[in-house]
Amino acid sequence: MNRLDHLHAALDRLDSQLLRRVRRDIEGSCSPHVIIDGRPFTAFCSNDYLGLAGDPRLAEALAEGARRWGVGAGASHLVSGHYAVQHALEERLAAFVGRERALVFSSGFMANMGVIPAMVGRGDAIFADRLNHASLIDAMLLSRADAHRIQHLDTTALERQLAMSTAETKLIVSDSVFSMDGDVAPLRELMALAERFDAWLLIDDAHGFGVLGPQGRGALAEAGIGGWRLIQMGTLSKAAGVSGAFVAGDATVIEWLMQKARTYIFTTGSPPAMAHALLASIELIEAGDDRRAHLVRLIECLTKGFAQERWKLLPSRTAIQPLIVGDNATALALGAALMEEGLWIPAIRPPTVPTGSARLRITLSAAHTLADVERLIETINRLEKTL
Numbered sequence: 084m085n086r087l088d089h090l091h092a093a094l095d096r097l098d099s100q101l102l103r104r105v106r107r108d109i110e111g112s113c114s115p116h117v118i119i120d121g122r123p124f125t126a127f128c129s130n131d132y133l134g135l136a137g138d139p140r141l142a143e144a145l146a147e148g149a150r151r152w153g154v155g156a157g158a159s160h161l162v163s164g165h166y167a168v169q170h171a172l173e174e175r176l177a178a179f180v181g182r183e184r185a186l187v188f189s190s191g192f193m194a195n196m197g198v199i200p201a202m203v204g205r206g207d208a209i210f211a212d213r214l215n216h217a218s219l220i221d222a223m224l225l226s227r228a229d230a231h232r233i234q235h236l237d238t239t240a241l242e243r244q245l246a247m248s249t250a251e252t253k254l255i256v257s258d259s260v261f262s263m264d265g266d267v268a269p270l271r272e273l274m275a276l277a278e279r280f281d282a283w284l285l286i287d288d289a290h291g292f293g294v295l296g297p298q299g300r301g302a303l304a305e306a307g308i309g310g311w312r313l314i315q316m317g318t319l320s321k322a323a324g325v326s327g328a329f330v331a332g333d334a335t336v337i338e339w340l341m342q343k344a345r346t347y348i349f350t351t352g353s354p355p356a357m358a359h360a361l362l363a364s365i366e367l368i369e370a371g372d373d374r375r376a377h378l379v380r381l382i383e384c385l386t387k388g389f390a391q392e393r394w395k396l397l398p399s400r401t402a403i404q405p406l407i408v409g410d411n412a413t414a415l416a417l418g419a420a421l422m423e424e425g426l427w428i429p430a431i432r433p434p435t436v437p438t439g440s441a442r443l444r445i446t447l448s449a450a451h452t453l454a455d456v457e458r459l460i461e462t463i464n465r466l467e468k469t470l
């Protein structure tokens with residue numbers, strides 16, 4: 084076997100474990116109502132929680148931003164690739180989430196990969212929820228700090244591990260809303276533990292920003308926590324409907340990140356036009372109480388409407404509503420049966436989720452109608468009996 088044959092064999096193994104992933108090419112812009120291969124589908128799988136990604140006002144803002152500020156940044160931010168519109172975006176974001184300063188990264192993955200190694204290193208310790216996002220896990224490994232993986236939401240175990248640690252610098256890291264489970268971390272308790280054990284607290288609010296808290300200011304605003312220990316990350320690619328991410332917190336911490344976060348320093352600045360579109364997006368988020376109220380109605384409709392015995396919705400009050408199916412084959416069969424009916428919800432399998440907990444990750448958006456959700460409930464309730 085040559086090197087390529089090894090890859091062929093490994094890909095064949097993915098096939099036999101039903102773990103090979105495929106992509107679908109969507110015709111048209113992001114919406115719950117999409118066309119794939121000429122056929123219409125109602126999709127319950129995007130993170131476009133407020134329905135802004137396909138909003139013509141953002142498309143117009145991006146076009147206007149491109150005319151005014153151009154598309155390419157031309158260099159990294161610290162060389163000559165930083166624009167006034169990006170500075171304005173950072174000030175707007177910091178004010179919106181109620182923190183001193185913010186720094187915008189090209190993506191959420193890059194933000195996490197930059198922040199953690201900038202804050203801790205060899206000899207330090209990280210305390211991380213087991214279900215944290217992949218980017219937080221990879222960043223933790225990259226930092227070379229001692230990694231303590233804590234059982235999901237187990238603040239007693241976290242307290243025990245913190246109490247035993249002799250590390251000079253400690254960092255507690257958690258998703259706010261867990262991306263594959265939809266549940267929310269006990270943010271006030273995490274903050275109290277950070278204070279008690281003199282640790283930093285990094286919260287990844289990818290799924291809370293724009294959705295939770297007053298005017299969509301995020302899960303941290305909802306929990307009412309702040310202060311210099313709290314470093315918060317929010318994505319601009321999910322509810323905000325565009326691309327990129329920001330880290331917000333104490334001005335000194337943000338200055339440190341600007342000096343030390345390698346994924347900020349050693350990459351070309353994000354397109355200035357994007358910042359212009361994001362300023363428009365934040366206006367829509369802030370004025371989006373109607374969208375958030377509609378989303379809450381859809382979530383209530385879904386959680387009340389399911390009558391499953393075999394498959395269970397995880398307890399979640401957020402737009403992420405996972406239906407646990409169990410084995411990969413059934414999850415794939417259910418996904419395929421829903422496709423036949425014009426409903427699109429991809430099956431999420433290991434390694435994204437633990438083995439034996441394959442699921443349909445249903446996500447709701449303010450762009451769904453009540454009729455969309457009722458159709459989904461009716462179809463899954465029927466398939467549960469027949470599949």
Ligand SMILES: *Cc1c(COP(=O)(O)O)cnc(C)c1O
Nearest residue numbers: 190191192216262287289318320
């Ligand atoms: C999506 C996501 C990220 C990555 O954000 P991108 O902007 O898509 O790179 C990070 N953390 C969590 C929890 C996420 O869900």
